[in-house]
Amino acid sequence: MEFFPYIPRPHQQAIVTTISNAFNDRSHLVIESGTGTGKTICVLSAALNYALAHEKKIIYITRTNAQQQQVIKELRAIRQTLKETDSRKEKIIGVGIQGRSNMCPHAKNDEELSKGTSEELSKFCSNEKKKTRNSHKGCPYYRNFVNEKNQVEDMIEWIKKELPTAETFIHYCEQKTICPYELNKKIVRDATVVVIPYIYIFDITIRNMLFDWLGVAEEDVLLIVDEAHNLPDYLRDLFSTQLSAWMLR
Numbered sequence: 001m002e003f004f005p006y007i008p009r010p011h012q013q014a015i016v017t018t019i020s021n022a023f024n025d026r027s028h029l030v031i032e033s034g035t036g037t038g039k040t041i042c043v044l045s046a047a048l049n050y051a052l053a054h055e056k057k058i059i060y061i062t063r064t065n066a067q068q069q070q071v072i073k074e075l076r077a078i079r080q081t082l083k084e085t086d087s088r089k090e091k092i093i094g095v096g097i098q099g100r101s102n103m104c105p106h107a108k109n110d111e112e113l114s115k116g117t118s119e120e121l122s123k124f125c126s127n128e129k130k131k132t133r134n135s136h137k138g139c140p141y142y143r144n145f146v147n148e149k150n151q152v153e154d155m156i157e158w159i160k161k162e163l164p165t166a167e168t169f170i171h172y173c174e175q176k177t178i179c180p181y182e183l184n185k186k187i188v189r190d191a192t193v194v195v196i197p198y199i200y201i202f203d204i205t206i207r208n209m210l211f212d213w214l215g216v217a218e219e220d221v222l223l224i225v226d227e228a229h230n231l232p233d234y235l236r237d238l239f240s241t242q243l244s245a246w247m248l249r
């Protein structure tokens with residue numbers, strides 16, 4: 001219970017021990033626990049203890065942005081319990097990533113663009129970057145990300161120190177006119193905990209991109225699936241294709 005930041009209730013002790021044993025045995029584990037029983041802190045404290053001791057990264061996938069925020073808040077609480085002299089403290093770095101529709105300031109502030117698919121947003125972004133490289137037009141967030149190296153380094157230091165939620169992080173980047181999406185890609189390599197939506201793992205193209213950003217092999221990752229009972233419905237939707245009557249004509 002070294003990383004547990006609160007006075008544990010008996011069932012929490014049992015959960016943390018069970019999870020720690022699963023990591024030590026390199027096995028899979030499914031836990032069912034009611035709302036309000038403190039699942040997030042139990043899972044995170046056990047996983048972090050193992051990850052730091054064995055140089056692993058934690059990928060924590062959540063269904064909603066609210067769950068993502070909760071993970072980052074608990075991570076902060078864990079870090080506060082460690083003494084300043086504890087060298088593991090500075091390794092507790094967590095990053096929350098959301099889709100480009102939330103992270104790109106252009107998409108976030110444009111109703112039409114925000115409804116684009118990930119492929120459409122990716123194409124939009126590539127075009128903006130191209131324009132930025134070849135002219136004075138294009139994306140100011142990308143231009144500053146590339147040109148303002150000192151500012152970007154200062155921002156990375158602030159993020160590692162404060163562990164902001166994705167929402168605070170995006171707002172902070174918008175204020176500085178630096179692309180949140182590009183900055184996140186740079187930080188995740190140093191992060192011990194990466195909190196992301198399901199799609200980053202279950203879409204093979206996005207997963208490959210994520211592992212490129214992380215710079216780790218899959219066997220060096222502890223994968224935590226929050227609210228895993230959602231997976232059957234989620235995966236059915238993800239891998240389903242709709243054919244309209246018009247297309248079948």
Ligand code: SF4
Pocket residue numbers: 100103104105106107124125126128129139141142179180181182
């Ligand atoms: S570089 Fe960043 S801000 Fe610019 S279009 Fe791409 S995601 Fe959006």
